[in-house]
Amino acid sequence: MCECRCPDETNQTRYRSAAGTTRLIRLGILGDPVDESLSPRIHACAFMHRSREGVYERHQTTIANVGFTLKRLQQSHLGLNVTAPLKTEVLDYCHGVSALAAQLGAANTLVAKKEGWWAENTDATGLLNVLGGAQSLRGQTVAVLGAGGAARAVVWALEGAGCEEIRIHCRSQRSFSILNDRSLTRKASLQWRPWGDVKDPVDLVINSTPLGRHEPLPIELRSPRIIDLNYRPHMTTELCRQSRSIGLIAQDGRALLLEQALLAQQLWFGDLPVGLRDAMTQPLMK
Structure with missing residues (x-):
């Protein structure tokens, strides 16, 4: 039985196995915020597929309190997903950091x-999978x-996909310089363009x-394909609609x-059982 309770009531999504003995x-x-995240429902389906009793909780935490929260959860939790604006800040409170997370400066x-x-950083590897894998964008301009x-992980994935030219559109050349310094592989031409x-x-x-996410972007898009890293729980983003x-x-x-x-499940449990992808896809189709 999969219990998907309202976040306002329990702030968690839970799966109870039939045996209830584990x-x-x-x-x-x-x-911050985490109230619209679909992760609790996705991982509840993973618990069900694994026949493991588990709970996936939302922890809304400010930058100022992230260290205290991580210390409090360390003894009780097997793992955590981290979203904005804490992906950089959490590194200061971790005992170990993967080479990729260190390179990107985010986990x-x-x-x-x-x-x-x-x-660990699964943003970059996950996006590379979405793009189609290594060399899937060979010779293309993005x-x-x-x-x-988030752009650091995007650049890493695009370089892995074989892009020839990556144009970074942002308001500050300083932000571009920081991003450029993080791009250590130099597999693609990285260029700054005004926002x-x-x-x-x-x-x-x-x-x-x-x-x-909620409003159209006031820019002219001249590309056959758009990927918006944002999502909304029950409807498309405004950029996708636009x-x-x-x-x-x-x-x-x-x-x-x-x-x-899926990459997080591999890190937490050490395996990806047959059928797990299909099970975890279900909440994304509603």
Whole structure:
């Protein structure tokens, strides 16, 4: 039985196994805000598929309180997902950090170890999977909106996909310089472009900013394909609606959310049982 209770009542989504004899597994998401996250429902379906008793909780936490919250949850939780605006801040409170998370300066998945939290970044690998894998965009030109923490993972994924040119559209050249310094592989030409100047045709546009979720973006999109890293629980993002209205192929962040969730399950449990992907896809189709 899968119990999906209202966040206002219990702030958690729980699966109780029929036997009810195994130790309760606790997972959760850390961020601000977290009230619209679909992660609790996705991982509740994973518990059901694994026949494991578990609970996935929302932990709305400010930057000022993230250290205290992580210390409090370390003894009770197997793992955590991390969302904005805490992906960079959590690194200061982790005992170990993967090479990729260190390179990107951000983590979105934590695993509880005896010594403390272990930090990993599945944003980059997850997006590479969404794009189609290594060399799937060979020779293409991609415009990335934004130069924040999410854009670091986007650039890593685009380089892995074989992009020839990546245009970073942001308001500050300083933000671009920081992003450029994080791009250590130098597999693609990284260029700065002013925010809103997306008039030159590209093969793909990826929105890594929070904008476009509830409101249209006041920019001209000249690309056959749009990927918006944002998502809304029960409807498409405004950017996707805006793009589809002019005949573009648009995809919101649900596909990336699924890939991130599967990679997190692998880190937490050490395996991905047959059928788990299909089970975890169900909440994204409602």
